[in-house]
Amino acid sequence: MPDRELLIRMRGVVKRFGDHTVLDQLDLDVPANEKLALIGPSGSGKSTILRVLMTLEAIDAGIVEIQGERDLAKVRSHVGMVFQQFNLFPHMTVLRNVTEAPIHVLKEDAAQARARAMDLLRMVGLEDRAEARPAQLSGGQQQRVAIARALAMRPRIMLFDEVTSALDPELVGEVLGVMRRLASEGNMTMLIVTHQMDFAREIADRIVFLHEGRILEHGPPSRILDAPEHERTRRFVKALRDR
Amino acid sequence: MDEPVFDWSYTWEIAPRLLDGLVVTVQATVLATVIATLLGLVLAIGRRSRQRIVAWFVAVVVEFIRSTPLLVQLYFLFFVLPSVGVVLSPLQTGAIGLGVHYAAYMSEVYRAGIESVPRQQWEGAVALGFSRRRTWLSIVLPQAIPPVIPALGNYVVALFKETPLLSAITVVELMQVAQIEGSRSFRYLEAFTLVGVMFLALSTISAAGVRILELRLARS
Numbered sequence: 138m139p140d141r142e143l144l145i146r147m148r149g150v151v152k153r154f155g156d157h158t159v160l161d162q163l164d165l166d167v168p169a170n171e172k173l174a175l176i177g178p179s180g181s182g183k184s185t186i187l188r189v190l191m192t193l194e195a196i197d198a199g200i201v202e203i204q205g206e207r208d209l210a211k212v213r214s215h216v217g218m219v220f221q222q223f224n225l226f227p228h229m230t231v232l233r234n235v236t237e238a239p240i241h242v243l244k245e246d247a248a249q250a251r252a253r254a255m256d257l258l259r260m261v262g263l264e265d266r267a268e269a270r271p272a273q274l275s276g277g278q279q280q281r282v283a284i285a286r287a288l289a290m291r292p293r294i295m296l297f298d299e300v301t302s303a304l305d306p307e308l309v310g311e312v313l314g315v316m317r318r319l320a321s322e323g324n325m326t327m328l329i330v331t332h333q334m335d336f337a338r339e340i341a342d343r344i345v346f347l348h349e350g351r352i353l354e355h356g357p358p359s360r361i362l363d364a365p366e367h368e369r370t371r372r373f374v375k376a377l378r379d380r
Numbered sequence: 381m382d383e384p385v386f387d388w389s390y391t392w393e394i395a396p397r398l399l400d401g402l403v404v405t406v407q408a409t410v411l412a413t414v415i416a417t418l419l420g421l422v423l424a425i426g427r428r429s430r431q432r433i434v435a436w437f438v439a440v441v442v443e444f445i446r447s448t449p450l451l452v453q454l455y456f457l458f459f460v461l462p463s464v465g466v467v468l469s470p471l472q473t474g475a476i477g478l479g480v481h482y483a484a485y486m487s488e489v490y491r492a493g494i495e496s497v498p499r500q501q502w503e504g505a506v507a508l509g510f511s512r513r514r515t516w517l518s519i520v521l522p523q524a525i526p527p528v529i530p531a532l533g534n535y536v537v538a539l540f541k542e543t544p545l546l547s548a549i550t551v552v553e554l555m556q557v558a559q560i561e562g563s564r565s566f567r568y569l570e571a572f573t574l575v576g577v578m579f580l581a582l583s584t585i586s587a588a589g590v591r592i593l594e595l596r597l598a599r600s
Contacts, residue, residue, distance in 0.1 A: 191507055214509040224504035228522045237518055238508035290508060 141168040144294060144326050145190065150199035152185055152350075159185045161350035163199070167328065169293070172320050174337035174358070175330045177347035178373060183330040186347075187296040190328070191218045203294070214242060217287030218296040221303050223279045225271040225286070231258065232267040235286045243290065250289070257285040261315050277308030281315055288319075295319070297329040309333070316340065334377050338362055346370045391570040394561045398574050401557030406582070408475045408553060409540045415479025416539065417532065420486030424494060425516065427487070438487075445484035451545055453477050458549040471553075474546035482539045489531045493524035526597050533590030537583055554578060 145167035152160040160182045167173055175183040188194040189201060192209045203212045226234050235254035239245040245253075258264045261281035263274075271279050280300055287295060297316065301309040313336050319325055320340045331337055337344055337358060344361040346353050346369075354366050365371045426438035445453070454477040461473060468476070497520050505515040544555035552560075558571035 191503075193503055193506060213506070216507075218507040220500065220504070220507075222500055224500045224507075226501065226504065226519055226523075238510065241514050241518065242509040242511075287507070 141170065143167075144169045144171075144204060145328075146200070146202040146205075147186075147189075148200040150189065150201060151197045152182070152189065152194060153197050159350050160189070160196070160199075163351060165345070165352065167326060170324055170326055172327045172340055172342045173329065174341035174344045175328060175347060176332070176334070176337060176344060176361075176373070177353075181347040182350040183347050184298050187218065187298050187328060187330060190294070191216060191296060214290055215292055216294045216296065217290055217292035218298065219280070219283050219287055219300045221299040223271070223276070223283045223303075225279055225283055227271050230268050230270060231263065231274070231282050234271065234282060235289045238286070239289050254285070254289055257288050258282070260288075260318070261285045262311070275308060276304045277311045280304065280308075280312045284312075284315055284319070292325075294326045294328070297327065297331070299330050299332070301331070301333060332377060334362060334374065346373070385569070386573070387567065387570060390565070390567060391574065394571060395574060397561065398554060398557050398571065398578065401552060401554035402578050402582075404471060404551065405540075405543045405553040405555075408471055408478065408543050408546055408551065409536075411472075411475035412478035412482065412539055412543075413536050415476060416482035416486050416535070419480065419483035420532075421490050421521075423483060423487035424490035427491060428494060430512075442484045442487055445481060450477070450481045450542060451548060453481055454545060454549050470546070470549050470551045474543075474549055474551045477549075478539060478542065478546070482535055486532055486535055489528050489535065490524065492531075493528035494520060496527065497523045529597060530590055530594045533586075533593065537586050537590070540586065541579065541583065 143166055145165065147163055147165040150160050150163040150165075151158065159180070163182070163186070165186065175186060177183050185194060189196055190203065190209065192213055200207065201209060203209055203216065206212045209216075226237070229237065232251065232254055235257060236247070236250040239250040239253070240247055255264055255267065258267055261284055263278060263281055263285070266274060266278065266282075271282065274282065283300075300316075301312050304312065313333065316327075316329070316336075317340060320327060327340075329337070329341065339358075341358050343355060344358050345355040346361055346365070346367075348369055354361065354370055361370065362374055365374060423438050423442055427435050427442070429435045429438070454474060457473050457477045458470070461468060501519055501523065502515065505519045510518065543553055546553050547556035547559065550556075554575055558568075558575045561571045562568040
């Protein structure tokens with residue numbers, strides 16, 4: 138990697154759930170603006186990495202730094218996350234879902250926050266649904282709102298946790314389209330946990346293959362997907378492709 | 381001349397005094413309801429505190445209040461508060477006792493509402509950088525409270541029907557007035573009939589209110 142700022146640094150990270158070790162002495166560096174895809178079988182720790190970065194899980198050992206800061210709660214507002222189940226707030230309109238955090242966390246002026254929220258909703262193609270409730274939207278629309286909501290906090294890092302896994306197949310494309318646009322704008326660091334290998338190939342600068350809480354191998358998409366070093370990676374990629 | 385079994389003219393004579401008692405009953409109910417709904421919420425939130433000791437302490441207090449009779453609690457407040465220098469009117473003491481007692485019950489109702497908010501909602505709030513306080517205000521309580529309003533309303537009606545206990549600590553509420561009138565004339569039928577009718581009327585009205593609230597919530 139050229140000497141870009143190192144935005145995320147994980148060293149010897151261990152996370153256990155009971156007897157099960159989900160992250161096992163994991164090391165990971167993510168430079169600024171990298172588009173990183175995390176792949177691997179379920180239980181390999183992909184989502185846990187994102188959840189640790191978002192302060193949703195505490196680690197049992199090791200070091201995690203974001204922008205050189207170890208107290209991740211302090212840099213939390215620089216990190217946005219989109220969840221598999223959207224996690225929109227059902228009692229609020231779409232617009233308020235997007236403005237609530239800028240107004241109350243960033244202390245933005247309400248009118249300004251609304252204007253920016255409308256810009257973001259326009260970007261995800263939902264400006265005409267601003268007054269709808271999440272329950273009135275399709276899964277794909279809800280997930281696009283969730284992306285707009287996360288972007289409203291102006292994060293430097295966006296975490297995508299299997300964001301298309303809960304969607305009907307015909308709705309996957311619209312969400313990937315939004316992520317593609319976001320990636321093309323450049324100055325955003327993206328960590329994407331996904332099973333969409335074609336999408337990973339297209340969007341990612343680098344793919345990390347996780348196995349049993351460790352990084353088994355990582356590299357540019359072409360190498361990981363077409364010429365993996367490890368038999369385990371080869372089998373995983375083949376299984377997804379044959380699906 | 382034979383006395384009639386039910387003396388209407390006597391009934392009309394005591395009705396205004398009983399209405400005065402009813403006003404006190406309603407005052408006690410309103411004050412106790414305010415205390416119960418607010419304190420109940422505070423207790424429910426306290427039980428979710430990340431400070432273990434706070435959560436544990438609140439749980440013990442709630443359990444203690446729910447496991448001892450209201451009458452004992454009322455006597456306790458009535459006789460103990462003045463001896464520690466807190467001098468309140470019997471009505472205030474009674475409303476506090478009633479309010480705190482029902483706060484314990486309502487806290488369990490709130491707790492059910494809070495627990496019905498999925499964990500993912502908390503996580504969504506964390507991901508947006510909300511403080512704990514902001515998460516309660518913007519995300520959790522607006523989802524936790526509406527579904528439990530009918531259950532809270534039922535406790536308000538129950539609380540209202542327990543106000544006669546306040547007569548034990550000299551609050552001159554509806555029941556106490558009826559007793560005074562009865563002992564004065566040795567006629568109890570009319571006074572207690574009126575008490576029953578008045579309670580029935582107000583309970584019916586407030587139960588209808590709860591139902592209307594329920595319907596409006598169901599629609600929104």
